[in-house]
Amino acid sequence: MTDHSSHDVVISAENLSRTFGDPTRGDGVVAVDRLTLEVGRGEVFGFLGHNGAGKTTTVRLLNGVLTPTGGRLHVLGYDPLEDGATLRRYTGVLTETPSLDEKLSAWENLTIYARLYRVPETDIEARVEALLEAFELDTRASEMVGGYSRGMKQRLALARTLLHDPPLIFLDEPTAGLDPVAARSVQDLIMRLSERGDHTIFLCTHNLTEAQRLCHRVGVMERGRLVAIGTPEELAHELWQGVRLEVELDGCDPDALSLPSEVHDVSWDGVEHSLSLWIPRREAIPDLVTSLVNAGCRVYRVAPQEPTLEDVYFALHGEADRSDGPVAEVTS
């Protein structure tokens, strides 16, 4: 995978913080707590976290619509605090709710926003038509948006995000509430944008499958803190040493097996006839299989399991819940 973080930095945040109210008096909350991260050009960066973890607040800070209470920030070379209006010419934001004018048609919604995003007047009609067609809304373009389904509204909001072809796109839960087909089409679109290489995508999501499929790197937020950042593989490597194996077998008593001492976390699924275990290194697999065969087992399948992003996510959140201390430095 390309190392997107090392060159041509598009987003650079250093100890970025945002507090609401006064936490020292017990009536405030630290929404973003000393966030430090860099996102490179062309990268699809997944920003993961539970509801209320600080993802949306971070997007607001990165676009200069919310003032930070601490830290330094540069986005596309601009300081969002000072040059927010200029910066927003180059960013597109899909908000968590579609935020569409429901008493206007899809056509009106897009043409008005095209003017606000300063698309040249002569290009607006063609641009809006092309987006409506691309998002399969062209046949109902003149209808009031209030009559649209959730999926149609989300597609229209996404079309609005792309009106001015921004190089930096923020997508806040882009597939939330969509049916699987609609969600897949949105994900395919993100993938196509990513493949063009000239768009950087900052994807806030708690859909881990989506993040695994789309993102080059992910950052995991927990109560305003970035608890980990890296590729899913890097994070897994930091969290777990070794390989998890699924072994399908029968003809032997799993409880009576004498396995090599380095094997640990062994569990048996009697329904699937599947043994799950951890070994410290891949090279130990042949010896393990030999010991199983020698014990009289018939081995049908041995499958090393790469930890999923879901495994990583829950492991990180388990750690964060336990520590509640400073940021866990699981960074690449």
Place this chain on the structure above:
Amino acid sequence: MNQAVRPEKEHTIRWRTLRALALRDLKVVTRSKAMMLPMIIVPLIFIVALPAGVGFFAPQMAAAGEVEDLGNFLDMMPAPLQQTFAGYDDAQIIVVAMLEHFFAPMFLIIPLMVASTIAAGSFVGEKERKTLEALLYTPTTDTELFLGKLLASWIPAFVVGMGAFVLYALVVNLSAWRVMGGIFFPNAMWVALVVWLAPAAAGLGLGAIILVSSRVSTFQDAYQLGGLVVIPVLLLVFGQLAGVLYLNVVAVVLMGFFLWLVDAAILWVGIRTFKRSEIIARM
């Protein structure tokens, strides 16, 4: 990086952006029955129904002896107002007193109401409709957002005020044609009222909504609180009825001057306090 483009300051204003913002709000408002109904019904009552009733039935009112009561009432009025009735018969006095003088302050309710209704929908209703966030992410400056919403409310109030004036002139002249024997309306005071005082009153309605907009979360709350701004107009109506106030050109120009100063102060405060970062922090 995109540093080739010079950063814009938060007080930059582009007319194309203002037009887009204002047209957007206007389209949304004109498609909302809840907002349009009061803006249609109230002017119809003040501009058509009441004056037409007075114009048509002035002779009957005069014949019924109501002018005697009116005569006692007019005795309480300031001398300059009484002089304007010289040479009129009883029915004409009813028409001139009611349609030229006592209805004048009530006319101010129309631009005031139109401006405050649209502003409530624009500044507060947007929070309710959850459409504000996408707008805040556009490359508009805070000043453009504020002025766009301001114009979306003030321009219709001005246009409706002018239209209402033309309609009122038609209604009073036609309905009272039999009594007055020709065109008698408008006079100089009404022209000053419509072109100078009414737009300033619209600004006051707007200002009231802007001041309450950060403290309320629904259109109805904003509309009801902003409606308190009608109180000064009602004071004008009762002041005139009680004979302590007489609306002539000078009074209208002076009141307009005062209201424009208030409007300018609200505009100045509004531009400096309308910050997207504070708005979004409360969302």
